[in-house]
Amino acid sequence: MARCHLLLFLAALSSIFGLLHASAGDADPIYSACVDQCEKTGCVGDECSQHCNFTSGGVPVDGPWYLQEPLYLRWKQWDCLSDCRYHCMLAREKERKKAGLKPVKYHGKWPFQRANGIQEPVSVALSALNLAMQFHGWVSFFIFVNYKLPFRPNRKPFYEYTGLWHIYAIFAMNSWFWSVVFHSRDVDLTEKLDYSSAVALLGFSLILAVLRVFSVTAEAARVMVSAPLVAFVTTHILYLNCYQLDYGLNMKVCLGMGILQLILWAVWAGVTRHPSRWKLWVVVIGGALAALLEIYDFPPYRGFVDAHALWHATTIPLTYLWWSFVRDDSEFRTTTLIKKAK
Numbered sequence: 001m002a003r004c005h006l007l008l009f010l011a012a013l014s015s016i017f018g019l020l021h022a023s024a025g026d027a028d029p030i031y032s033a034c035v036d037q038c039e040k041t042g043c044v045g046d047e048c049s050q051h052c053n054f055t056s057g058g059v060p061v062d063g064p065w066y067l068q069e070p071l072y073l074r075w076k077q078w079d080c081l082s083d084c085r086y087h088c089m090l091a092r093e094k095e096r097k098k099a100g101l102k103p104v105k106y107h108g109k110w111p112f113q114r115a116n117g118i119q120e121p122v123s124v125a126l127s128a129l130n131l132a133m134q135f136h137g138w139v140s141f142f143i144f145v146n147y148k149l150p151f152r153p154n155r156k157p158f159y160e161y162t163g164l165w166h167i168y169a170i171f172a173m174n175s176w177f178w179s180v181v182f183h184s185r186d187v188d189l190t191e192k193l194d195y196s197s198a199v200a201l202l203g204f205s206l207i208l209a210v211l212r213v214f215s216v217t218a219e220a221a222r223v224m225v226s227a228p229l230v231a232f233v234t235t236h237i238l239y240l241n242c243y244q245l246d247y248g249l250n251m252k253v254c255l256g257m258g259i260l261q262l263i264l265w266a267v268w269a270g271v272t273r274h275p276s277r278w279k280l281w282v283v284v285i286g287g288a289l290a291a292l293l294e295i296y297d298f299p300p301y302r303g304f305v306d307a308h309a310l311w312h313a314t315t316i317p318l319t320y321l322w323w324s325f326v327r328d329d330s331e332f333r334t335t336t337l338i339k340k341a342k
């Protein structure tokens with residue numbers, strides 16, 4: 001969890017920092033003139049995008065989405081803009097390289113080479129691996145709780161957090177799924193879905209951290225703890241999607257929720273007698289070290305591997321360890337409860 005938070009919140013953070021500060025590339029007037037020109041003609045030099053031929057003039061209509069032009073036309077506009085930005089970026093970077101200048105970021109992202117139309121193939125592959133890792137962890141937890149551990153007389157597991165971990169797995173897999181999509185194609189919709197899923201996961205993992213660290217098991221107490229957090233996270237997601245995708249605000253919210261749960265787990269790992277507390281430590285420290293990758297951001301090696309991609313790589317082993325901690329925790333609680341019952 002801590003890992004996941006840290007990761008996710010760092011992922012969100014990195015994108016945010018990128019979007020806030022590192023857009024030297026798109027501030028370049030030659031680049032922006034190129035994009036404007038391309039949106040009209042569909043071409044950059046000899047490169048032309050077939051997505052830029054609009055039958056309706058390509059002007060979005062105001063009003064609710066169901067009254068606007070068909071969705072496919074909207075996709076076309078997104079594709080046109082994204083193709084134009086891509087080709088202008090490549091053209092500009094070629095010129096900059098000739099002039100002996102270093103790569104700069106465009107719209108918060110380094111100049112990546114596309115592969116088969118995928119924007120950041122390495123981040124996509126690593127996000128997919130993270131997704132697979134979450135799925136593996138979840139299935140192994142499911143099997144462990146349902147087939148390896150004893151049940152209560154009412155055929156329910158002893159472990160009081162089973163249901164919460166199942167929900168957590170769904171949030172985590174959802175979040176990595178949208179990360180795959182977002183790194184494949186960065187448009188308004190995929191960006192919002194990626195951000196919203198990450199915030200939802202962060203929020204839920206914070207609730208889970210509070211419930212587990214303070215051993216909240218009574219239904220009423222759980223509802224009391226969760227309700228304000230659920231309300232807060234829902235409001236924040238609605239604000240991002242329906243009002244304004246405010247990167248600065250989102251960064252503060254994610255940072256707040258991320259740091260809070262990290263502290264919770266770290267303090268708990270320090271005071272608890274939990275037999276697997278070292279796994280918590282590794283995840284917390286590993287996550288913090290991985291954060292350095294996001295701070296020492298560097299341009300992609302050969303146009304493919306940047307710091308953000310490497311960071312997605314580090315979350316894969318941490319995810320494995322995290323689910324291993326969850327399994328240990330279920331076993332630990334089950335043994336404790338059985339001992340108590342005797």
Ligand SMILES: [Zn+2]
Pocket residue numbers: 011123179183308312
């Ligand atoms: Zn990412």
